[in-house]
Amino acid sequence: MLPVVAIVGRPNVGKSTLFNALTRTRDALVADLPGVTRDRQYGISRVGERPLVLVDTGGLVSGAEGIDYLTAHQVHQAVEESTLVLFVVSARDGLTAADEEVAEVLRQKGVPVLLVANKTDGLDADVAVADFASLGLGEAAQVAAAHRRGVEKLMGRVDEFLPPAEPEEPEEDEPDRRRLAIVGRPNVGKSTLVNRLLGEERVMAFDMPGTTRDTITVQWNKNGLEYDLIDTAGVRRRAKVHDAVEKFSVIKALQAIERAHVVILVLDAREGLTDQDMTLLSHVLEQGRGLVIAVNKWDGLEDDHRKQVLDELDRKLDFVPWARRVRISALHGTGMDILLRAVNDAWESATRELPTSALTRVLIKAFEAHQPPMKQGRTARLRFAHMGGKMPPRIVVHGNRVDTVPVSYRRYLENTFIKAFKLSGTPVIIDFRSGD
Numbered sequence: 001m002l003p004v005v006a007i008v009g010r011p012n013v014g015k016s017t018l019f020n021a022l023t024r025t026r027d028a029l030v031a032d033l034p035g036v037t038r039d040r041q042y043g044i045s046r047v048g049e050r051p052l053v054l055v056d057t058g059g060l061v062s063g064a065e066g067i068d069y070l071t072a073h074q075v076h077q078a079v080e081e082s083t084l085v086l087f088v089v090s091a092r093d094g095l096t097a098a099d100e101e102v103a104e105v106l107r108q109k110g111v112p113v114l115l116v117a118n119k120t121d122g123l124d125a126d127v128a129v130a131d132f133a134s135l136g137l138g139e140a141a142q143v144a145a146a147h148r149r150g151v152e153k154l155m156g157r158v159d160e161f162l163p164p165a166e167p168e169e170p171e172e173d174e175p176d177r178r179r180l181a182i183v184g185r186p187n188v189g190k191s192t193l194v195n196r197l198l199g200e201e202r203v204m205a206f207d208m209p210g211t212t213r214d215t216i217t218v219q220w221n222k223n224g225l226e227y228d229l230i231d232t233a234g235v236r237r238r239a240k241v242h243d244a245v246e247k248f249s250v251i252k253a254l255q256a257i258e259r260a261h262v263v264i265l266v267l268d269a270r271e272g273l274t275d276q277d278m279t280l281l282s283h284v285l286e287q288g289r290g291l292v293i294a295v296n297k298w299d300g301l302e303d304d305h306r307k308q309v310l311d312e313l314d315r316k317l318d319f320v321p322w323a324r325r326v327r328i329s330a331l332h333g334t335g336m337d338i339l340l341r342a343v344n345d346a347w348e349s350a351t352r353e354l355p356t357s358a359l360t361r362v363l364i365k366a367f368e369a370h371q372p373p374m375k376q377g378r379t380a381r382l383r384f385a386h387m388g389g390k391m392p393p394r395i396v397v398h399g400n401r402v403d404t405v406p407v408s409y410r411r412y413l414e415n416t417f418i419k420a421f422k423l424s425g426t427p428v429i430i431d432f433r434s435g436d
């Protein structure tokens with residue numbers, strides 16, 4: 001499982017700014033989504049190549065201050081689940097009583113803490129942090145999150161706190177087992193779907209003693225193919241036994257997404273596409289995973305209602321034309337074959353070898369049909385393409401003046417490649433390389 005790092009501190013010290021600096025997406029597709037990447041509290045960040053889940057606890061309880069903030073259930077939960085807490089203070093304001101309160105709570109919890117002095121811009125470094133020595137938390141990492149200063153060095157220090165990374169799985173490019181994660185909001189029908197897919201086997205998998213990990217991976221064979229099914233619903237099922245309060249853990253969902261090759265995002269047709277669904281979707285896209293959208297609870301809906309749901313999906317999901325939407329009823333077992341076919345198509349699309357000659361042919365044809373717009377009297381020329389990686393397919397496009405190519409043209413090429421190679425269920429990433 002990915003390590004979890006929580007950003008904690010009193011209001012206004014710059015927690016969200018730091019969170020954004022550490023998670024800012026490089027994926028233009030996601031960055032463009034209105035309302036999705038704003039107000040996010042969970043994200044994937046990286047120490048070198050190594051992923052971790054970052055939580056902005058300030059965003060979890062906006063409005064709450066002081067001790068109210070720290071005792072809020074979600075903050076409590078995030079801190080408890082963390083491998084490390086980044087305790088942010090403001091060098092500009094110096095040590096405050098509220099900082100001391102936060103420090104005391106963290107001490108009681110006994111989690112590892114790394115002190116981060118933010119807003120060091122324009123201040124004398126040593127003076128800036130001297131104030132915080134009395135917290136007894138060691139030397140503060142100095143950053144100016146708003147200017148992204150000190151951020152890389154901070155991540156270097158974060159690395160020292162993390163357990164050693166799990167060894168790389170061999171042949172990551174073409175794994176034999178298809179890793180499939182089932183994610184979605186509470187009550188959309190994830191458990192029902194997992195039960196439906198696995199049938200009796202599931203019972204055995206879950207009754208095994210010693211399965212205390214939070215997300216469960218079930219090995220599953222179907223039609224001669226081997227899957228690792230990463231089940232976040234099982235978490236809830238077991239948690240229910242101990243605890244009547246339902247916990248929706250975005251952390252678990254993120255961990256599952258990160259591990260998967262293909263994600264089934266389960267929606268409840270009766271409720272349409274909610275903000276929480278969109279947030280989960282944005283995480284899948286950001287990680288470049290394969291995606292199949294399962295529109296569950298399709299049974300018993302009136303025709304009018306069905307049409308309304310499909311219209312909504314068309315409207316809100318037009319930026320992921322390649323993601324198949326499969327209407328299912330996990331309860332009655334309808335749509336299961338189509339769902340599984342969509343999953344396999346996504347996996348095969350994401351791992352397919354796309355030959356250089358065919359890629360170049362498609363590129364040249366696309367370029368001749370529609371040239372990129374001129375920018376400051378210059379226009380790009382595109383010459384050839386080859387594969388730069390799989391899962392998701394990465395297509396390296398060589399040409400001249402490629403820095404002038406706008407996002408809209410990148411989209412056009414992505415969609416052209418997807419159509420030409422009949423890819424389904426996977427995004428395509430284009431890397432432009434300039435010969436000049």
Ligand code: GDP
Nearest residue numbers: 011012013014015016017058119144145146147
């Ligand atoms: P949060 O409440 O802890 O999440 O704090 P925010 O991230 O919302 O930041 C609070 C204020 O501090 C905002 O006005 C930020 O622009 C400002 N801020 C954040 N980081 C820096 C920094 O590195 N330097 C300066 N001067 N201001 C910062």
Ligand code: GDP
Nearest residue numbers: 186187188189190191192233296297329330331
């Ligand atoms: P989870 O929280 O996502 O794991 O959701 P569950 O699998 O526990 O399902 C939540 C509720 O929705 C339960 O009452 C299920 O019986 C119901 N449900 C799940 N799938 C369907 C479906 O396809 N159709 C209908 N009508 N109800 C469903």
